[in-house]
Amino acid sequence: MKKSLLALAALGTFAGAAQAQSSVTLYGIIDAGFVYNNNSAGQKLYSLNSGNLQGSRWGLRGTEDLGGGLKAIFVLENGFNVMNGRLGQGGDEFGRQAYVGLSTAQFGTATLGRQYDSVVDYTGALEVGSQWATYFGAHPGDLDNMNNSNRVNNAIKYTSNDYAGFKFGGLYSLGGVAGQFNRNQIWSVGAGYNRGPLQLGAGYLNVKNPNSSFFGNNATSSTTGSNMGGSLVYSGYASAHEQQVISAGAAYTIAAATIGATYSNTQFKDVGTDGGAALNPVGYTGGTAKFHNAEINFKYQLTPALLLGLAYDYTKGYGLNDAKYHQGMAGVDYFLSKRTDFYVAGVYQHASGTDSTNQTARANINGLTASSTSNQVAAIVGIRHKF
Known part of the structure; x- marks a missing residue:
């Protein structure tokens, strides 16, 4: 009897030790807001929206x-729409x-699965759409x-350890795809530095x-039709054989103020060579659609609880299009606690030139239905809670 009790006690000790060396954490974000769009295909639109500053998730x-x-x-990690409870990311x-x-x-760390690319990892945090401007400000x-x-x-992903701020x-x-090693292949590399007042990042993505x-x-997702219809900026390039992104960004903090900038060059190569007519309604027969994008941003921590932000973004198309997009953003983020904040943001966009559909460019703020004109304004008021 004593031996049995001793064995049970020993087993309990080992189980406790094993448990102490392992952990599972439940976490999440619930983000919801009221959105005003001054021109959604020619009409004003008032709506509730989920996942604005950050995607709602658990x-x-x-x-x-x-x-x-x-x-x-x-x-x-699951994404969801807090307004209707549906799964995000196309139902995954x-x-x-x-x-x-x-x-x-x-x-460092090696992982297998569905993951973020190096552009996201090393430059994404430096653009204001990932900070205070909501994803409408992307x-x-x-x-x-x-x-x-x-x-x-x-x-398959590798991430180094932090070496004095460098990763x-x-x-x-x-x-x-059997017999086609390069088809659907994606690869990316990147690096970043974050120490003291200076943050730097650079990334490359090839798809x-x-x-x-x-x-x-x-x-x-469609297996035969276009999955790139979300924005007129590139919806005409669904038949591209390859996409390439080069990105870089920097931010420097002085006291309560931070000034930052990002640059990217995005190319859709060999447009018209992948898929049939359903992916190429414009009738492209080759060539590359290219975009320069430059953003400058500023934020000021007015108080420990109150953040103010301003930014300007410029996109210039060349190659198969000559569209230009000027975008201005302003925002306020007020923290009620470390886990809960209220935010207000506004985005204005002006478009000119010819877009990916070979039509006169219309304003098309990220995440919204395109305007019927060259201008579009979006405003949002929301709340975010983290757990």
Whole structure:
């Protein structure tokens, strides 16, 4: 009897030790707001919207200490629409992130699954759409993916440890098409520095067959039609064979003020060569659509609870289009606590030239139905709670 009790006590001790070396955390964000759009295909639109400053989500994050500085890690993260309870990311259960891997104290982290690319990791946080301006303030159509509109499936990813503020990493996604190794292939690399008042980042992204591999990698995506119809900035380029993004950004803080800037060059290559007529209604027969994008931004922490922001973004198309988009943004973020804040943001966009559909460019703020004219204004008031 005594031996049985001792064995049970020992088993309980080992179980407690194992539990102490492992952890699973439930976390999430609920973000909801009231949106005004002055011109949604010619009409004013008042609506409620989910996931503005940050996408509404819940997730599980876990670690297990394997000894010797080695850990097993995982993340399962679901996106949802708080207004109707539906799944986000095209109906995927864990459409925001889903990965498992190993992390070491010496060599960094390697993971497998659905993950973020290096443009998002190293330059995304430097654009105001990922800060205080809401995703309506992202670069037009989020054409460079700095606002993380698209994730990467089937990805092998490496992230280094932090070396005195410097980190680097890369990602490779297998296309998974028999006999066509390069089809649907995605790869990216990037690096960043964040120490003291200075933050720097740079990223590169290369996507083969972007309509299916990048824009169309959700459960409800079309296998034959266009998945790039969300923005007139690039909706005419669904037949592109390749997408390339080069990005860089910087921010410098002086006391309560931070000034920042980003630059990206986005190219849709060999337009008209991938897929049939359904992906190419304009009738492109080759060539490359290119975009310069430059943003300058400023934020000021007026009090520990009150943040003010201003930004200007300029997008210039060349190659297959000559569209230009001027975008101004202003915002206020007030923190009631570390976990709950109220925000107000406004976005104005003016378009000119000829867009991807070979029509006169119309204003098309990210996430909204295009305007019927060259101008569009959006305003939002919302609340965000983190848990």
